[in-house]
Amino acid sequence: MTDIPRRGLLLVMSSPSGAGKTTLSRRLLASDSNITMSVSVTTRAPRPGEVDGKDYHFISHEEFGRLRDRGDLLEYAEVFGNFYGTPKRPVVEALQAGRDVLFDIDWQGTQQLGATMEEDLVRIFILPPSAEELRDRLIGRAQDSASTVAKRMAKAADEISHWPEYDYVIVNEDIDLANAEIEAILRAERLKRRRRVGLSEFVRRLTKGL
Ligand SMILES: Nc1ncnc2c1ncn2[C@@H]1O[C@H](COP(=O)(O)OP(=O)(O)OP(=O)(O)O)[C@@H](O)[C@H]1O
Numbered sequence: 001m002t003d004i005p006r007r008g009l010l011l012v013m014s015s016p017s018g019a020g021k022t023t024l025s026r027r028l029l030a031s032d033s034n035i036t037m038s039v040s041v042t043t044r045a046p047r048p049g050e051v052d053g054k055d056y057h058f059i060s061h062e063e064f065g066r067l068r069d070r071g072d073l074l075e076y077a078e079v080f081g082n083f084y085g086t087p088k089r090p091v092v093e094a095l096q097a098g099r100d101v102l103f104d105i106d107w108q109g110t111q112q113l114g115a116t117m118e119e120d121l122v123r124i125f126i127l128p129p130s131a132e133e134l135r136d137r138l139i140g141r142a143q144d145s146a147s148t149v150a151k152r153m154a155k156a157a158d159e160i161s162h163w164p165e166y167d168y169v170i171v172n173e174d175i176d177l178a179n180a181e182i183e184a185i186l187r188a189e190r191l192k193r194r195r196r197v198g199l200s201e202f203v204r205r206l207t208k209g210l
């Protein structure tokens with residue numbers, strides 16, 4: 001199989017809380033071995049079942065401040081009263097190894113990545129099919145208190161208002177369809193000419209034989 005070298009890309013998924021980013025990310029990671037999840041740091045407390053180092057690196061406010069001040073975060077933001085940020089080193093290392101990186105981050109972080117890494121960025125916004133369904137999913141997840149669910153619902157319209165800043169918008173109604181749409185986006189984005197740094201060499205060798 002002809003393998004033309006390409007640059008890695010940064011695939012961002014954002015959505016109002018509960019629309020399905022985590023679920024869709026897990027599916028993509030399970031089906032695609034060339035994409036790595038960026039594990040964020042956060043000052044929020046772990047939810048039941050969340051694993052330190054896998055879902056997040058759960059850290060104190062002091063540690064978060066140290067990482068931010070040392071410039072070790074690619075982007076960071078305050079969301080729902082907690083701090084979240086993307087450790088820089090694993091992303092740089094993955095890209096250098098020719099791997100793609102998946103981010104589950106909010107619009108503030110997406111804007112920051114866009115300011116410095118626009119060329120490599122692919123932005124997907126996930127919408128729920130309806131407000132009722134979003135509320136049902138947040139409640140059905142059964143991992144947050146009623147007041148946390150209310151707080152996240154209250155912020156949903158604000159989060160959704162950022163959809164025009166994204167390259168793709170997906171309505172996550174049927175999970176299989178949404179997953180297939182994300183896989184299709186990734187497949188096409190990987191084929192973009194500007195990412196395929198080995199194309200010139202490939203065409204040079206091809207035309208030499210003509
Ligand atoms: N297409 C779908 N149909 C029905 N339920 C879904 C669908 N997608 C996700 N869910 C469910 O909705 C709930 C919220 O999903 P998930 O945790 O993936 O959302 P999220 O966007 O990552 O939220 P947060 O931003 O709070 O982390 C979960 O219980 C998940 O199983």
Ligand SMILES: Nc1nc2c(ncn2[C@@H]2O[C@H](COP(=O)(O)O)[C@@H](O)[C@H]2O)c(=O)[nH]1
Nearest residue numbers: 040076077079084085086104105106108109
């Ligand atoms: N800007 C960033 N946003 C992040 C990061 N990691 C997660 N998030 C976003 O926070 C909210 C809440 O997440 P939850 O796990 O507490 O439900 C959600 O929108 C995430 O996308 C990050 O590193 N930077």
